[in-house]
Amino acid sequence: MTALPDAHGPKRSWWKSNQQKLTPWLFLAPGIFMFAVYVVWPIFASFQFSFYDWDGLSPKEWVGWGNYQELWGDRNFIISLKNNLIWLVLYMLAVPAGLGIAIFLNQTVSGIRIYKSLFFFPFVISQVVVGLMFAWFYAPNFGLFFQLTEWLFGTGTAVLANPDYATYGIIVAGLWPQIAYCMILYLTGLNNVAPDQIEAARLDGAKGLKMLWYVVLPQLRPATFIAVVVTVIGALRSFDLVSIMTNGGPFGQTRVLSFYMYEKALSEYGYRMGYGAAIAVVLFLIMMVFIAGFVWKMVRDERGH
């Protein structure tokens, strides 16, 4: 068999014959560059900074594991860590609560679309504004919540001024938009539940909680996965609400790691960038456990396609 002449002939330029290989990299270049400079490199730089004593101006001083050893004995760090744990656990309530509201609203009565949008409303509002709204709600003397507790127990509770309750007060404020987010995820999920399976299960006599647990929830798995991901991330990112509602107080009892890191690194009493970086590294490692889990699952789904 004689060799066939190349269909494109020798005119084919180097670019033309390689463009399918090169194009993706040209398209990726700007994105990767920005992401490398502002996200990937800073992560490594923070790890490095955490081994130094540095006020942001004068030369850095190497202290080895010094910052981490100091963290171990830092009472405020332990409080922040404990509060992060409380946030993480209580924030998860957003998932079932969101599901509950989604089920409540998954009807086709007139005007239901407007109800759905208005229930979703809190998510659109900035956390700064949410924080101010709840600060008003909890305000001593005239706040709705204060009046409610006064009416119920005789004495009112100023939640945000009480070191035992303040963190819970902030978490409730955070749950408000988070529930709205989970709700919208589940509403979309419920919309796509296979109707024939529901009908079949109904003929078999399934209803209520049994139907929810055995028929509906398995179909809502993608929605649940995303709801859990965004809720975990949201809980560990909590900064805005703490900063706005209590600024870490009273007596530093509402600090969380993200807030404590900011406070240490950029406080009025002198910047401690190295120490702040060490706190950030701890928060990052906690988050990494979850991120690794999410990404692992996503890679598995991707491969399964």
Next chain:
Amino acid sequence: MFPRPIAQRSRAAQLTYQALLPVALILWLLPLLGIAMTSIKPSSDLAAGNYFGLPTHIAIENYWTVLFDFDLWKYIRNSFIVTIPTVIGSVALSCLTGFALGIYRFKGNLLIFFMFVAGNFVPFQILMVPVRDLTLNLGMYNTPQALILFHIAFQTGFCTLFMRNFIAALPRELIEAARVEGVAEWRIFWFVVLPLMKPAIAALSVLIFTFIWNDFFWATVLTTSAETRPVTAGLSSLNGQWVAAWHLVSAGSIVAALPPVAMFFLMQKHFIAGLTLGAVK
């Protein structure tokens, strides 16, 4: 459909449901309604202890006070200056990255994709010290550019996830057909893929607009003055000045919340399509 449609139930159940809806909504939005009501109360009402009743007159002047006496309009302007270029930049970058990762099969594709995905989840604090330092070194500290560049870079992570999944779901035959015709790769992007991406671009734009408008952390880390601070950080510093002048705090909050709320109601379909991407398979 789950739960069983209310229309198949008794008349009493239907009426109960119809009555429950507005009650539940009012309870749900109580903090918002309270703030909205307070924002139109004259300060004399609050001084007289009228916290929950109707205002004696509608005090629109609260809004003028926060906007002009306290320069809230400047913070609003700053927010637009930061938000709009960020939306354009991150959506543009992710159209490119999404195209590369969604269309081409090459070594490292999944690795790069998951770098973007994972980066999108990291806590801001791990980036704070180096990004602030970099911004200072670039001479951009306390400028809108500082925020714009950082936000574009960070949002590219989320946007790439979104765009790549959207593009990967497009019919491949379209691209194959164009290739057979000998169309150059960049022309395939521009003339074949980009026009199909309009819904994704719209959804991402409204989402990123809201995310950036509502950003508070980076606004406080990278900007310091009233000339550059976005409205979230501005509201926080004004809140310090207004110590418990709740009619001003409320009016300021409402103003700061308005642009993303308007965006949401105008582009609701796109907004929800964007947020719930991946919630169904």
